[in-house]
Amino acid sequence: MWMRIDPSDGVPIYDQIVRQVTFAVADGLLRPGELVPSVRELSRQLTVNPNTVARAYRQLQDEQVLRPVRGTGLAVAQGAAARCRKKRAALIRQRLQQFLNEARRSGLEKSELSSWIETEMARVYNAEAKK
Amino acid sequence: MWMRIDPSDGVPIYDQIVRQVTFAVADGLLRPGELVPSVRELSRQLTVNPNTVARAYRQLQDEQVLRPVRGTGLAVAQGAAARCRKKRAALIRQRLQQFLNEARRSGLEKSELSSWIETEMARVYNAEAKK
Amino acid sequence: MWMRIDPSDGVPIYDQIVRQVTFAVADGLLRPGELVPSVRELSRQLTVNPNTVARAYRQLQDEQVLRPVRGTGLAVAQGAAARCRKKRAALIRQRLQQFLNEARRSGLEKSELSSWIETEMARVYNAEAKK
Amino acid sequence: MWMRIDPSDGVPIYDQIVRQVTFAVADGLLRPGELVPSVRELSRQLTVNPNTVARAYRQLQDEQVLRPVRGTGLAVAQGAAARCRKKRAALIRQRLQQFLNEARRSGLEKSELSSWIETEMARVYNAEAKK
DNA sequence: GTGGTCTAGACCACC
DNA sequence: GTGGTCTAGACCACG
Incomplete structure (x- = not known):
């Protein structure tokens, strides 16, 4: 599974899920029409409470990234990639901008x-090269 | 007064105070030995809860930026500038680094x-020039 | 086939089927004694889960709109039109009434x-005229 | 208190709260800058779980109807009335439109x-007159 | 005191 | 099986 959650990252878990799904769709890793893992399934994989996953998925629906397929699950929406x-x-x-302003x-x-x-x-991009 | 607080900035108010005092000392705007405004005085000026100012001042003492002067108040500590x-x-x-990693x-x-x-x-540095 | 299902309509699919059969009978499009498509046949035509069609047919039997014909299938019941x-x-x-109360x-x-x-x-009735 | 919740209405409780706050702001019953009841307070008044109220308030923030005042509560946002x-x-x-189309x-x-x-x-508007 | 996040577990409708 | 809603109760940062 492509997702990695760090519960002690400071940024909320549901937010990490939202971001990673968003980026996966942006990169074409998840294609429109494809089903995402079910709430229970993903919660098991990440060892996270189902409510937390559900909250992330709800937000992704609000943002038109996911759409419900009744009784079946959640699918990536058409036009979500863009x-x-x-x-x-x-x-x-x-x-x-935040960083530059602060600086x-x-x-x-x-x-x-x-x-x-x-x-x-x-440094940062060399680290990537070495890895 | 040189300090500007934005309560709707997302960053905690006490943190804004800590940062602005720190940066003022770094820039020589506040010199070692100089007294900072009292908690009550500053809280009035910034229209901020006194507890919030007190918390910021406490942290600045922990970081050896401010030191108590008995019966008088708080002063910028020696060596604080460096x-x-x-x-x-x-x-x-x-x-x-955080930004680059995320990017x-x-x-x-x-x-x-x-x-x-x-x-x-x-953009950011031109905005400064115009201002 | 005269039936049209919209899975993303918000209203449950089984409910759409029930309503459309009911209205077809009311309009005389389906006459008492006439056989309706089998569960499997209709589920194929609508590309809908057979369980869903079965549920709709069950409800229509409860409401005396359809009646079982042993060994043959389901037919529109006598007196169903009224x-x-x-x-x-x-x-x-x-x-x-719901709408008016809410308004x-x-x-x-x-x-x-x-x-x-x-x-x-x-608007709504002109759309019909044009169509 | 101006809010009335019906837990067995079919429409979700958090949705009823969202709608009633929205309408109260639209009617000027709640004015920009005014604080809404705290999550705990409202949950007590409606005998509803605090999480449910929090969910409604979160949605109202997403819709720019409420804005957080850190450590103080939630206030009606500027421009929320419009x-x-x-x-x-x-x-x-x-x-x-839904009703007319269905009809x-x-x-x-x-x-x-x-x-x-x-x-x-x-009928509906006479009922109001009598009341 | 305030809101925000998370866990745990229950019940529902739908497919 | 699926998502959606709700309750209960814990812990955190902030003012």
């Missing part, structure tokens, strides 16, 4: 910040 | 991320 | 509601 | 339907 890609981009951009408010110079970013980006 | 600069740098770096986990390519950062950095 | 017309009228009246509880004025109804009725 | 009026109108219109599909003539509506509307 929505998810948009949402992912918006999320990342928002985080980026600027902290009195960091643009040049200094640039060099930090360069350093850390090399 | 400590605050270090803390500020650490904070920013940590946020940067990478989201399947964002290094090149794409770079271009986003460039765009947003121009 | 019963179905009565049931259809009762159903519509009930929905109407009133929502603080809608009688005059305002009247104008809305006029507008929407024109 | 949003709620719009939502109320949309809800009623949707129900109206038409049932083979009801426009004139016959009109007379039914007139009769029932007189």
Whole structure:
């Protein structure tokens, strides 16, 4: 199974599920029409309470990422891929803006910040290469 | 008064106070030995619950940024400036790493991320110039 | 086949089947003595779970709209036409009352509601004319 | 207290709460900035589980009707009145369309339907007058 | 005191 | 089997 939950991450479990499903749809890992694991099934796999999974799935329905198939389960909605890609981009951009604003408010110079970013980006993306 | 609190920012109020005092000390806006406003005084100025200010001041004492002056109040501690600069740098770096990790986990390519950062950095730092 | 099922309509599938059979009998589209499609046949035509069709047929038997013909299948019962017309009228009246009560509880004025109804009725019945 | 819940109404309790708060805001019974009863308080008044109230309040936050005031409670959001009026109108219109479509599909003539509506509307709104 | 999250377990309608 | 709703009770951060 492609999902990984960290209960002590600070970010709520239901939110981690929402994000990972969203990203999986954005990446085409889950295709429109495909059924997602049932609430009980996923709750077993993640050793998480079914209510928590249900809450995540409910939110994904509100966001039109999933649609109910009565008595059968939940399926990825038509057009969800585009929505998810948009949402992912918006999320990342928002985080980026938050970070940059905080850095600027902290009195960091643009040049200094640039060099930090360069350093850390090399580290983070090299870690990926090694892995 | 140089402090600005945004109660609907998502980040806890006590945390905003802690950060702004820390950054003020780092920038030399508050110098070692200088007295900070009393809990009641600051809570009035920021229209914030006194408990909240007290909590922030408690944390700043724990971090050796402030020290009690018996019968007088709280003053910026000796050596606080260096400590605050270090803390500020650490904070920013940590946020940067968090952001980069999240971006990478989201399947964002290094090149794409770079271009986003460039765009947003121009925006954020131009906004500063105009202001 | 005259029946149309919409699985994503919100109203349960078995209920849609029951209603459409009832209305067909009321309109004389299905005449007393006439055989209805078998459970398996109808479930294939509607691409619906056989259990669902069986449940609908069971309810229609309870309501004396269908009757079993030993070794042959289910037929429209004698006197079903009148019963179905009565049931259809009762159903519509009930929905109407529910709607009006809700509208009133929502603080809608009688005059305002009247104008809305006029507008929407024109739309709905014109759509029929065009079709 | 202005809220009335019917647990055996078929419509979910959390939904009844959402609707009644929405309508109260639409009617100006609750004004922007005003605090709504706390989760625990309302759950006591309605003899309903706090989680159920919390779920309703969460949805109202998603819909920008309520906004959190940290450590204090939930307040009616700015601009909520207009949003709620719009939502109320949309809800009623949707129900109206559903009803009219069902009536038409049932083979009801426009004139016959009109007379039914007139009769029932007189009943429903007279009931109000008497009350 | 406030809301937010999570667990546990029950009952329902639907397919 | 499926999701949806509700109750009960715990723990957390925040003001």
